[in-house]
Each structure stands twice: as C-alpha cells, then as structure tokens.
Amino acid sequence: MxxxxxxxxxxxxxxxxxxxxxxxxxxxxxxxxxxxxxxxxxxxxxxxxxxxxxxxxxxxxxxxxxxxxxxxxxxxxxxxxxxxxxxxxxxxxxxxxxxxxxxxxxxxxxxxxxxxxxxxxxALLIKGRQNYLCLRRLMQTVQEPDLFTQEAEELAAIQKWAQTTDEGTRSALPFMPAPGLWVKICSESDNCLGQRCPFYTSCFVMKLRKKAEKxxxxxxxxxxxxxxxxxxxxxxxxxxxxxxxxxxxxxxxxxxxxxxxxxxFFSHTFSRYELNRSITTLSRVKKGKNVGCLEKITAVSTKAELMPVIANALTKTQAAYAALEAQALNFCGSVSSLSFTQVPAAKTAALLALCKDFAGELNKLNNALAVLITNAEPNDDPRYEDAVREGGIALSRLQDIAETLEHFFQWTQQPDYVFWIEKMQSPGGEVPRFNQTPIDxxxxxxxxxxxxxxxxxxxxxxxxxxxxxxxxxxxxxxxxxxxxxxxxxxxDSPFHYEKNVLLNIPTDAPAPDDEQFQAFVNTAVARLIEITGGKTLVLFTSYESLKQTCAFARSELPDMEILQQGEDDRSRLLHTFKEHIDSILFATTSFWAGIDVPGEALTHVILVKLPFAVPSAPLFRARADAIERKGGSSFMQLSVPEAVVQFRQGFGRLMRSQTDRGIVTLLDKRALIKQYGRIFIDSIPKTKQCFASLQEIVYNIESFLY
Known part of the structure; x- marks a missing residue:
C-alpha cells in the first residue's frame, strides 16, 4: 500500500x-x-x-x-x-x-x-532509536581489548542473540544488559553511517524504517x-x-x-554524563591501554602538534566541570532542585562565574579538536575513518553543551524559560543537572x-x-x-461505581501539616490493610512518609507481604503484587498512574494525601509566578487543577474491569473541610461514601466487603 x-x-x-x-x-x-x-x-x-x-x-x-x-x-x-x-x-x-x-x-x-x-x-510499533541494537557498534565493542569479565559474558550472549532476533530491541533480550554496556552498542542517530555501513542490509533500524514506510x-x-x-x-x-x-x-x-x-524536547540540559560520554570517546584508559579515538585521529592529522594542547584542555575542562558541580550542589543546598530566581542574586552569580570558567576551557578544547579533526586525512583506512567520525560526533556533542551554556549566561534576557539545577542520584552520590525549560x-x-x-x-x-x-x-x-x-x-465509564466502590475520608484525621499526621497515617494504614486482608495499593506523595509508614506496617503486621517501591525493579514489584493476591504495595508518584491491576489483587486503594505539587519545584514555581504576574491565582489555576488530575489518576487504579469491586480511602480531610475540596470529590464518579471517624470507616469496610 x-x-x-x-x-x-x-x-x-x-x-x-x-x-x-x-x-x-x-x-x-x-x-x-x-x-x-x-x-x-x-x-x-x-x-x-x-x-x-x-x-x-x-x-x-x-x-x-x-x-x-x-x-x-x-x-x-x-x-x-x-x-x-x-x-x-x-x-x-x-x-x-x-x-x-x-x-x-x-x-x-x-x-x-x-x-x-x-x-x-x-500497524507497526516503533520505539526510540536507543532501544535497538546497532550491529556495527556491537562488533566494535566485541573487538575492544581487555573487556571486563561480566561485560564480555553479556556481550557474547548479545552477539549470539543478534543472529536470531527479528527486531533487535533491548526488551526482546532474555536478560537486562548492564546500562553501561547497552550505551556502547545501541543505535544512535548521530553515529549512523547509513548506506555506508557494512551492516546496512541487516540493520534493525533500517528494516524498521522500511516497515514504517509501508x-x-x-x-x-x-x-x-x-x-x-x-x-x-x-x-x-x-x-x-x-x-x-x-x-x-x-x-x-x-x-x-x-x-x-x-x-x-523543548528543553536544553546537560550533566556530567553528557560531558563524560564525549570525553571517554576521545580519550580513556582501560586496563592500562588508551582505547579512545584521539590517538588514531592524531596519527592521520596534519595538525598533530595540537595533541598536547588537547590533552591539557581535556584535563582542564574536567577540572573546571568538577568545580562547577561542587558549586551547583552547594547552590541547591538541602533541596532537590532550585532555579536562578529562587536564590539571592549573589548565589546565582557565583554559579555562573564557574559556568564561565567551564565554558572557557570547553571552548578551548572544542576549537583545538575542530582543527585536529578537520585536518585529519584517514585515506580510506576504515580504522582511521571510524576514529575521525567518532571524534566528530564527540565534538558535536561538546559543542551542544557549549551552546546551552551560552543560554545560561543570557538567562535574564529569556523570561519565557526557567533556568534551574536539579540533583540526581547516582551510584557515586548526588550529581547536578543543568536545565533550561520553557515555562509555557x-x-x-x-x-x-x-x-x-x-x-x-x-x-x-x-x-x-x-x-x-x-x-x-x-x-x-x-x-x-x-x-x-x-x-x-x-x-462516561460503564462501570457501576455507585454500587461497587466505597469512598472513605476519616473526619478525625489531623491536618496534613499537623505534626501528628504521620503517626495517624501509620496507624490508619496498618488498620485498613489488616481489615481488607492485604490486596491494597497505598499511594504517597512523599517517599520519606512512605518509608516510615511501611516500616510501621511491617512491624505491626509481620505475617503480611508488604512490598515497597525502591526495594525492587518497578515491573517486578507490579508482577509480584498481581500474582500474590494478598500482598500490599507502598508506592509514590510514578504508581499513581499507568498501572493496571484488575481483579481481587487490588481491592483497596489508600491515598495518603491530596497530591499537590511541591510549591518550590522550579518549573511549578515559574508557572505559578507567571499566573500571579497576570493577576491570577496560582493556587486555583495551577495547584488545584494539577492535583485533581493526579488524584483522579490515583482513584482510577481501583476499577479496571466490569467485575471489579473495592474501596478508595483518602486520609486527607482537606477534601471535606476546604472550599476547594469539593472540586476533588466532584471530579470522580459517584460512589458509596463514608465520611466518618476511622473506627466507623473500619466497621463500614467490613460490612461492605463481608
């Protein structure tokens, strides 16, 4: 067709x-x-x-x-x-x-x-390019000297699998490869040779493109x-x-x-991962051997005398970025993310000063690299052609970081964007990421x-x-x-919510900002999951609160199978929760939406708090400020609507089939006592309701279920 x-x-x-x-x-x-x-x-x-x-x-x-x-x-x-x-x-x-x-x-x-x-x-399913194996990069990695034992074993298994797989996607592998290995062998748009690739006819991405055209x-x-x-x-x-x-x-x-x-996709970001990826492509030592592409490029460049300059620039660029990282972590302090407008001007100025130091060293590196690579003459030798091409890709990626840095220096002239730093967790500790994101x-x-x-x-x-x-x-x-x-x-849903769903809100719950609220949550969750015999998804807005309540529930109910987000892979947690009918799953943000557990395994959804966004989150704060500047109410025009959508998603985890029946309990009584609370209740289907003390709710659940 x-x-x-x-x-x-x-x-x-x-x-x-x-x-x-x-x-x-x-x-x-x-x-x-x-x-x-x-x-x-x-x-x-x-x-x-x-x-x-x-x-x-x-x-x-x-x-x-x-x-x-x-x-x-x-x-x-x-x-x-x-x-x-x-x-x-x-x-x-x-x-x-x-x-x-x-x-x-x-x-x-x-x-x-x-x-x-x-x-x-x-019809055809298409995933992002990085999900597909690149046969050329696989062979290059196989030929890399002195591979680590585990890496070599996984690579051998992937090489064997590549001979029989039809689609070549990571999810089709019978095991999950190490992330560091997959990065080396997956397909990349800027690292594709197209028709010049020796594996072009068997390339998984090219086969997919031909299928997509049809x-x-x-x-x-x-x-x-x-x-x-x-x-x-x-x-x-x-x-x-x-x-x-x-x-x-x-x-x-x-x-x-x-x-x-x-x-x-309308943002600009960078972190040490983007920087190190390019630098290790150029120069890295593995088991005492340099396996980067710089040496080969230098061997065929008429500007080989630049090699010492580049080596020095690489060292200084990494040192400048290490200093910038330390300053960025200091910029954020004890919070996970902050924007330039949320701190005193002097603090932003100190960060930007180190940004400029890093940019200066990075530009020196990029300029010297560009001259070295432009003057390389590989003379149709595949070894040197590959090295020159890889060097060009690394240079292009480093230039992208330099371009993003230029945006940061002009942040006051770009009011439609929020410039912010976030801390990410890594095996070696916290790592900052630099972000430029459109507000609207x-x-x-x-x-x-x-x-x-x-x-x-x-x-x-x-x-x-x-x-x-x-x-x-x-x-x-x-x-x-x-x-x-x-x-x-x-x-409207054809499901019989009015007959099959009971919505509870305890009227004797402390307010969420009351210091007694966490203790109430601990006790309430333990009692509620005991009365339903497990089969419960408990959704939190705070991971710290989740950990405290989960620990309390495990101590009170040692014979129940209680699963905690973060203790295992997300998909395995969900699989266990579905298969082990009486289990309980404690989870946060990512589980409020997109999970499907029909049947008896999910009989009770407990929503600990109304899911309001953290008001200090940089992007949220910038959007809220934009509304306030126009004379609007950021609470009613942003905070409440976003929370309602998330609340409806959490509520929606319960009923996944025509025969499902169960309970949703919200432990946050603001839905009853605040003027805006009615918006939350009115945004979900009509159900049976029990707005009473926790003790009465427990009795009512027992009557509803048994």
Missing part, C-alpha cells in the same frame, strides 16, 4: 460514522467473537465523534472513562481513514505498557473486526513523537521523513501527559501539533477539572485556538 506523504491540502473521502460504530454494536462483527456480548453506548458515541473529527479535519478533546473501550474506538476509524485516503496516522501513548497492549491485543482485534479487505493497512498506523510513545516533531520544527519539515515517516493525523492516548513529554508550552504545541496536522484526537480518562476541559486546553494551547474547529466530549 502506498501512502501519500505530501502535506499540502487535499480532498478526503469521508467515512460513515454509523457504519464504523456498527462494528461494535450487538449485531456487529465484534459481538461474534463472544458468547455473551454487551455493547457500550459510550464507546459507540466515541467512535462516531472520532470519525466525524477525521471527516471534518477537526481537533477532538475527549474524556473517556475507564472501561469505555477507547482503544478500539479510535483504532477502527484510524484504520478505515488510512485505507480510504492512503494517509498515515500516528497513535501516541504515554506508557510502554499501553503501546504493547495496542500492538499485541487491540490492533489484532481491530483487524479481525474490520475483516478481510483488499490492501488492508498495517505501515498506515504507527504506534509510538509521546517522547518519540515529540522527538519527531522537534526535528520537524528545527527544519526537517512536515512532508519528509524525520524520526518518523510523514503523517497526516495524530491520536494521543493518555493525553493528560503530553505537556510533560513535550517539555523535555501552549504556543509551541499549537505550532508543532495542532496547526500542521489535519486531525488531532486527544483522549484520556482525566482531562477535565470538574466539568471543564479549560485547564488542559489552556496548558496545551487549545483554549483560544482558532486554526481549526476544536470539539470536546465526555464519554
């Missing part, structure tokens, strides 16, 4: 919305797969709404509750649209789990529903999509292949996370997403605050958008 890759205006063949919805009716083809099939009116309405958006080149912003069946509701129109109009559609998700669910389950179902048709479109539906995640869109904004254009082949329509699933994903992404999203594409569909179970889409639409640039029609719609 050939797809029209031109992006000029064209005339489309409209689809019949009722026909497509009919596939999912009681008399439709999907019903024939089941002994007992019950159509979902909200799903049928969503199919029609999405189909009309395709027909009218409109933007659709749709909230679809859990259980609506939104995947099939958008896949069926997407396949039919691609087939009728020979155009490509991108489906973008927020999580890898959903990507795999789509390609493994929902896409096959959609194709079965549509039946055998001539020229049936294909596929109608590309299933990606938000980060990969924004990498593509950033490339198009930077000059690749919309009619050519960038990271992805050209496409005409986007469907965002889990659309509530697109602002966060876009933020990383609305305009960027309008120009990168909503204007260029004919149809954009945004779907999630949590796009509204109360009854309004205004917060999400304002953050993403759609609130005052006039480029094309924007339609909104709500498609």
């Amino acid at each position: 050939q797809y029209d890759d031109g992006c000029e205006e064209r005339e489309y063949h409209s689809l019949n919305a009722d026909t497509i919805a009919g596939y999912l009716e009681e008399t439709g083809s999907f019903a024939s797969f089941f002994d007992h099939y019950e159509e979902r009116p909200s799903q049928l309405d969503l199919v029609r709404a999405i189909t009309h958006c395709f027909n009218d080149s409109a933007i659709g912003v749709f909230e679809a509750g859990t259980g609506v069946g939104k995947s099939l509701a958008y896949l069926l129109p997407a396949f039919e649209w691609a087939l009728a109009n020979k155009v490509r559609v991108v489906v973008s998700t927020g999580t890898i789990n959903l990507q795999h669910q789509l390609i493994d389950k929902d896409v096959p179902d959609a194709l079965k529903i549509l039946g055998e048709k001539p020229d049936m479109p294909q 596929a109608a539906i590309l299933i990606v995640n938000h980060h990969l999509l924004f990498a593509d869109l950033a490339s198009r904004q930077d000059g690749a254009g919309y009619a050519a292949t960038a990271v992805l082949p050209p496409f005409h329509a986007i469907i965002f699933d889990e659309a509530h996370t697109i602002e966060e994903a876009a933020s990383s 992404l609305a305009d960027k999203l309008r120009h990168a997403v909503f204007k260029p594409f004919d149809t954009v569909i945004a779907l999630s179970a949590t796009l509204k605050i109360g009854n309004s889409f205004s917060f999400w639409m304002g953050r993403t640039g759609l609130l005052s958008f006039s480029g094309k029609e924007v339609r909104t719609g709500t498609f």
Whole structure:
C-alpha cells in the first residue's frame, strides 16, 4: 500500500460514522467473537465523534472513562481513514505498557473486526532509536581489548542473540544488559553511517524504517513523537521523513501527559554524563591501554602538534566541570532542585562565574579538536575513518553543551524559560543537572501539533477539572485556538461505581501539616490493610512518609507481604503484587498512574494525601509566578487543577474491569473541610461514601466487603 506523504491540502473521502460504530454494536462483527456480548453506548458515541473529527479535519478533546473501550474506538476509524485516503496516522501513548497492549491485543482485534479487505493497512510499533541494537557498534565493542569479565559474558550472549532476533530491541533480550554496556552498542542517530555501513542490509533500524514506510498506523510513545516533531520544527519539515515517516493525523492516548513529554524536547540540559560520554570517546584508559579515538585521529592529522594542547584542555575542562558541580550542589543546598530566581542574586552569580570558567576551557578544547579533526586525512583506512567520525560526533556533542551554556549566561534576557539545577542520584552520590525549560508550552504545541496536522484526537480518562476541559486546553494551547474547529466530549465509564466502590475520608484525621499526621497515617494504614486482608495499593506523595509508614506496617503486621517501591525493579514489584493476591504495595508518584491491576489483587486503594505539587519545584514555581504576574491565582489555576488530575489518576487504579469491586480511602480531610475540596470529590464518579471517624470507616469496610 502506498501512502501519500505530501502535506499540502487535499480532498478526503469521508467515512460513515454509523457504519464504523456498527462494528461494535450487538449485531456487529465484534459481538461474534463472544458468547455473551454487551455493547457500550459510550464507546459507540466515541467512535462516531472520532470519525466525524477525521471527516471534518477537526481537533477532538475527549474524556473517556475507564472501561469505555477507547482503544478500539479510535483504532477502527484510524484504520478505515488510512485505507480510504492512503494517509498515515500516528497513535501516541504515554506508557510502554499501553503501546504493547495496542500492538499485541487491540490492533489484532481491530483487524479481525474490520475483516478481510483488499490492501488492508498495517500497524507497526516503533520505539526510540536507543532501544535497538546497532550491529556495527556491537562488533566494535566485541573487538575492544581487555573487556571486563561480566561485560564480555553479556556481550557474547548479545552477539549470539543478534543472529536470531527479528527486531533487535533491548526488551526482546532474555536478560537486562548492564546500562553501561547497552550505551556502547545501541543505535544512535548521530553515529549512523547509513548506506555506508557494512551492516546496512541487516540493520534493525533500517528494516524498521522500511516497515514504517509501508505501515498506515504507527504506534509510538509521546517522547518519540515529540522527538519527531522537534526535528520537524528545527527544519526537517512536515512532508519528509524525520524520526518518523510523514503523517497526516495524530491520536494521543493518555493525553493528560503530553505537556510533560513535550517539555523535555523543548528543553536544553546537560550533566556530567553528557560531558563524560564525549570525553571517554576521545580519550580513556582501560586496563592500562588508551582505547579512545584521539590517538588514531592524531596519527592521520596534519595538525598533530595540537595533541598536547588537547590533552591539557581535556584535563582542564574536567577540572573546571568538577568545580562547577561542587558549586551547583552547594547552590541547591538541602533541596532537590532550585532555579536562578529562587536564590539571592549573589548565589546565582557565583554559579555562573564557574559556568564561565567551564565554558572557557570547553571552548578551548572544542576549537583545538575542530582543527585536529578537520585536518585529519584517514585515506580510506576504515580504522582511521571510524576514529575521525567518532571524534566528530564527540565534538558535536561538546559543542551542544557549549551552546546551552551560552543560554545560561543570557538567562535574564529569556523570561519565557526557567533556568534551574536539579540533583540526581547516582551510584557515586548526588550529581547536578543543568536545565533550561520553557515555562509555557501552549504556543509551541499549537505550532508543532495542532496547526500542521489535519486531525488531532486527544483522549484520556482525566482531562477535565470538574466539568471543564479549560485547564488542559489552556496548558496545551487549545483554549483560544482558532486554526481549526476544536470539539470536546465526555464519554462516561460503564462501570457501576455507585454500587461497587466505597469512598472513605476519616473526619478525625489531623491536618496534613499537623505534626501528628504521620503517626495517624501509620496507624490508619496498618488498620485498613489488616481489615481488607492485604490486596491494597497505598499511594504517597512523599517517599520519606512512605518509608516510615511501611516500616510501621511491617512491624505491626509481620505475617503480611508488604512490598515497597525502591526495594525492587518497578515491573517486578507490579508482577509480584498481581500474582500474590494478598500482598500490599507502598508506592509514590510514578504508581499513581499507568498501572493496571484488575481483579481481587487490588481491592483497596489508600491515598495518603491530596497530591499537590511541591510549591518550590522550579518549573511549578515559574508557572505559578507567571499566573500571579497576570493577576491570577496560582493556587486555583495551577495547584488545584494539577492535583485533581493526579488524584483522579490515583482513584482510577481501583476499577479496571466490569467485575471489579473495592474501596478508595483518602486520609486527607482537606477534601471535606476546604472550599476547594469539593472540586476533588466532584471530579470522580459517584460512589458509596463514608465520611466518618476511622473506627466507623473500619466497621463500614467490613460490612461492605463481608
């Protein structure tokens, strides 16, 4: 099937919305797969709404509750649209789990529903390039002298696996390779030889690209999509292949996370990892031998006399960065992150002074390297050609760091960005990262997403605050958008929340800022998980609070299996929680969304506090300040809406299937006593409610369950 890759205006063949919805009716083809099939009116309405958006080149912003069946509701129109109009559609998700669910389950179902048709479109899952093995880099690493024993063993296993794997992705490996090893052998866009590569015909990425050119539906995640869109904004254009082949329509699933994903691709960052990666490419010693590329470059450069200058510059650059790192950690002090506007001017000036020292040494290194590499003459010798190319890549990456530093020096002239330092944990301790992030992404999203594409569909179970889409639409640039029609719609969950869910809030809980609150949480959580016999997900907003409560629960309930985030890999924790029915999982931020535990294994969700963002977090503070400068209320226009979305995600962990039944307990009574608290309660489905003392709640849970 050939797809029209031109992006000029064209005339489309409209689809019949009722026909497509009919596939999912009681008399439709999907019903024939089941002994007992019950159509979902909200799903049928969503199919029609999405189909009309395709027909009218409109933007659709749709909230679809859990259980609506939104995947099939958008896949069926997407396949039919691609087939009728020979155009490509991108489906973008927020999580890898959903990507795999789509390609493994929902896409096959959609194709079965549509039946055998001539020229049936294909769907393809595409991951970020670094997820794929590079055969050339694998062979280079295999030939590297004196590999460490563990590294050599893993490498031998990967080399054997590479001969039989079809897709060459890290997730397809039967084991998880060491991160340091995978970095050496994965595919990189700026380290690709293209058709000049001796492994070009067997390259996993090139095979994927050929498949992508033939596929109608590309299933990606938000980060990969924004990498593509950033490339198009930077000059690749919309009619050519960038990271992805050209496409005409986007469907965002889990659309509530697109602002966060876009933020990383419109930001500039650097840390010691980016610096050391380039420096070790140039010069590193392994078991007494220099295995960097500088020596080979020097051997074929007519400016070989620069080698001592470069060696000296490398040493001084690393020393300058070490001094800058120490100052950056001092800049942050005891907090995890701070922006330039959150500290006294003298503190920022001291940091920038060391930034300039580092930039000065880095520029000396870059200038000398550029002359050495430009004057290299490898004379078609592959060994030296590879070294010169690797040196050029390292130089380009170092120049990117230098360019970002220039932005930092001009931070006062860039009010639309927040410049901030964050501390990251590493095996050797805390490491600072330097960030430049746009405060408001609305305009960027309008120009990168909503204007260029004919149809954009945004779907999630949590796009509204109360009854309004205004917060999400304002953050993403759609609130005052006039480029094309924007339609909104709500498609309610078919699950029986009023009958099957009990919502508790203890009225005798201390306020979260009361010093007695943590002790109350410890006691309450232990009593609540005991009464439900485990089967509980406990969600915190603070890891320190989590550790204290988890330790207390383990001491009080030694016979219960209590799992703690941070003590094992996330996926293994989830697997254990699902398989061991009576277990309890204590978790923080990343578990409030994107996890799916249907059935008895998750009977009770405990939300310790309303999930307000840390008010001092640099990006949040900058956005709050921008609202205040315009005369608004940052609490009501930012803090509360963000917390409501997160709260709804946490609440949504409980009901994952039609037969699920259980309890949600919120230990934060601000939802009852604060004026804004009603917004949280009104933003979730109607349930049974028990707003009473903890003792009464325990009795009520027992009556509800048993």
